[in-house]
Amino acid sequence: MSETPGADTFDPRAATTPIYRQSNIGLLQLVLSPEHWESPRLAGRWCVQPGDVVLNKLAPLRAALVPPAARRHPVDGNSIIVRGLSRPVATWLAICLNRNEYAQLLLIESGILRRVGLGALAALRLPPPPPELEMSSVVLRDLLDESILVGEELHRAAAEAARETAVSPSKVDLRSGSFVSGAVLSSDSWLPTWVAQRASQTELSGQYGWLPLGALALTSDRTRLKRCPDGARAVRLGDVGGDLLVRLDPSVEVSPLQPGRTLDQPLIGGEVLLSTLGSSPRTAYVDGAIPRRVFPTDSWVRLRFRETPAAWALLLSTPTICRQIGGLAVGSVQQFVPPEMLMSVYLPIIEPEVRERWQRTVERHHDRRRDLEHRWSLLNVSFMRIFDQVHGVMDSYGSGPGVESEVRR
Secondary structure, eight states: BBBTTTTTTOOOGGSSSSBOOOOBBBBBOOOOGGGGGSOOOOOOTTTTOOTOEEEESSSSSEEEEOOTTTTBBBTTTTTEEEOOOOOHHHHHHHHHSSHHHHHHHHHHTTTTOOBBBBHHHHHHOOOOOOTTTHHHHHHHHHHHHHHHHHHHHHHHHHHHHHHTOOOOOOOTTTTTTTOGGGGOOOOOOOOHHHHHHHHHHHHHHHHHHHHEEEHHEEOOOBBOOOOTTTEEEEGGGBBBBBTOBBBTTTTSSSOOOOOGBBBBSSOOOTTTEEEBTTTTTEEEOTTOOOOSEEETTEEEHHHHHHSSSSHHHHHSSSSHHHHHHHHBBBTTTTTTTTTHEEEEEEEEOOOOOHHEEEEEEHHHHHHHHHHHHHHHHHHHHHHHHHHHTTOOOOOOOOOOHHHHHHHHH
């Protein structure tokens, strides 16, 4: 489906319906955005179906399998759907397309644009899928389904938190001018954007009963490390996604820890991390499974709540609160927020029973997500072994049956 008038696949509904774009196609799995949890709004040949292989046209090439639990939204015009294959063959095709050897075959005659054409894809030849893929494809399908269901549970809690923060305080017009209370003209800054922010926060406090973050949580000092401990690792902004989980992939090589840019105390379970990046705020809940000697960089503010920290982290990640944080950004490019200013962000007071339910949801999500990622890494090792054996590469990944039994478990 295309949003471009005149394109062969143009549909005017493309502007108002969730679409799987190139960025949503990962290695073997779809990478879902919040809108993809919505119910499909249309049906057509460009809407995904269970068992499809979806790949992006522009390099670098990625191919994902569509599991039964995925919503049947359309894909955009920069993607290709391969449909009608048996489950083992579809799995084998996705495995091969995610390897650089086959990606180069598809892109070798594409010219400067590095784009996969339908002709090149139709001409591609693969070895027959090995027999062990019959069982592995079932394991993969179940793992992809479980991953979507785990994400959906957290999405429902996040949507509920977003509704709790969906208030609309009066806006201050910065172009034509507005009258504001003298109480909001504090001496720290008279910048128009900050005055507008304080006027909005005053209304959130007086009319809705919201409280500043500084009244709800404690923050530690921002002393930096003096030396790098052995085996230490830093949590950077890129280690946290939209699901509040800190991901420290041991297979990913990271740059050495910089003591002068790293806070001096390791993370402990129960903390909440709030980024100072106002242009794209991020929040993380640190559960008890965090490894030892993991330190946050100075791009984070560490928060300690009296109770239900995961629930407060969920609230801090809602669009309304993120807009508050973005309004505090300073500098010529308005990207980062001074750490002390983050404590002036206002939050709603939620019933304890609701916060406790959110707390359980986030903790359950983190536990299940870590288990899924462990099983996913084992399955990837199994697929690499199968690929190398079929293509005559020496096996260096260990025995397959043990891996697959562990993944099924």
